[in-house]
Amino acid sequence: MRLLVVTSQFPLAGEPTRGRPIHQTLRELARQATVRVLSPVARYPRWAQPSSYLFRAPDPHAAVTDLDAVWPTYPALPALTRPFNGWLCARAIAAEARAFAPDVILAYWLYPDAFGAQRVARRLDVPFVAGARGSDIRVRDAISRRLTVPVVRGADRLLVVSADLGRLAVEDYGADPARVRVIANGCDATIFHRRDRAAARAALGVAADAELVLYVGRLVAEKGLRELVEALRTLRRVRPRAECVLVGEGPLQAELAAAAADPANGLRLAGAQPAPQVAEWMAAADLVTLPSYSEGHPNVLVEALACGRPVVSTPVGGVPEVVDASCAVLVPPRDAQALAGALAAVLARDWDEVALSRRFSRSWAEVAADTLTACREALAARGTPQRPGTE
Structure with a gap:
């Protein structure tokens, strides 16, 4: 054909x-x-x-x-x-x-x-x-x-x-x-799979005792990034080792860079990255978040699970078709306080990385x-x- x-x-x-x-x-x-x-x-x-x-x-x-x-x-x-x-x-x-x-x-x-x-x-x-x-x-x-x-x-x-x-x-x-x-x-299982968190953190310059929240995607308001920044400030009051890395680029880049300039926010911009580097960030992370207002079938969540990482997201679009309570906490979109609570809950819980990584095998x-x-x-x-x- x-x-x-x-x-x-x-x-x-x-x-x-x-x-x-x-x-x-x-x-x-x-x-x-x-x-x-x-x-x-x-x-x-x-x-x-x-x-x-x-x-x-x-x-x-x-x-x-x-x-x-x-x-x-x-x-x-x-x-x-x-x-x-x-x-x-x-x-x-x-x-x-x-x-x-x-x-x-x-x-x-x-x-x-x-x-x-x-x-x-x-x-x-x-x-x-x-x-x-x-x-x-x-x-x-x-x-x-x-x-x-x-x-x-x-x-x-x-x-x-x-x-x-x-x-x-x-x-x-x-x-x-x-x-x-x-x-x-x-999902490309040759790239997105479980790997050693300590080694990934050492390679990326992330502290061994950090509680790392990762976002991967376009830097746009519709992805809930303003709420994420607000939630991170709330989270750090009770979990001061929490920090967040944003992988991607987009129209909110300057605004988010200004927020990242204040060390109190615990925010870092890593820019757009190729798939192998995204996988390394996922290996370094404690969880992956996608607090979007709407979604289709977010591939970043599939890849996060393949890497053995739990998810905090919103129950919009096809998200509930990708994750459930066994691997994620879902909160209403545009709710920074609920998002902060979900991030804290996921960070406090012990997750079975092997079980998470086996959820998807579609090539x-x-x-x-x-x-x-x-x-x-x-x-x-x-x-x-x-x-x-x-x-």
Whole structure:
């Protein structure tokens, strides 16, 4: 099968960890099919850089992936071009898509990426498969939501990372349940596994007697990071050896760096890290926290458990599909006091690392196989024969 993948959630020069779960899926897919990736990037004027994320222009000479990939750009302005970004994305990828001559187009991130990919798939008369990750289907602004509806309803198959997102797609967007496929994320057990905490702490410069809380993800308010900073201050009044490391980057970076400058807060920013370094931080930690307002299927929690670390999170989205009371404490989002109490409770409890690490064994190869099955279903439903020699 010749599979064209369209997604902006993909490694970018200067942001090599971007879209890590999708990247891992596609690397395995490329072992089972002929895969080409088009990663459209919105190109903003220097005077109008968006505040919602840290924009970096693509560098065609930077080797950020071993996959066959191209990073087409399209012009954009924050908020102003949002209603048109899907059409601009379609125009940016059209020539490359036509030249590749795919059997199926698969797009991750519903708007504008999948919107543009759907238009191109219609022009090429090939099946279209869309993948929803979480916040792309939990859309807040009315314009993006209206433009997301035809993508969700019109996809030959809709891939979601949790049953919760599948329910949302059907109930709120009118997706055909027969076309929805739940494909949960995997975990690379060669990277994320139990290892010696003392050795990891020595390598990372963490005190042996520290009570280390770890956060891994984008530095954005929606991840509950302001509440985490407040909770940490409360926690340190009763557990003064508690400290928190944030692994990642994002719009809140300057604000969090200012908080970290005060030693009383016990906060440290480690920046974005590749997967092996994230695993080492997890080995060094006592627990991993993700106090988000919303989530899809948070891979960081799967990886934390694989490393034998308990979790403090919120019961939003697909989180309850990943953790339960045997491995986590869940608190309401936006509640710093409850978060502080949960952190204290998890730090005070003895956890069975071996039992935690055995909860998940799903590999990225399995994720890729399920994804390819959905693409084959879309192809078969169209009645379009797969070309010989393209498997």
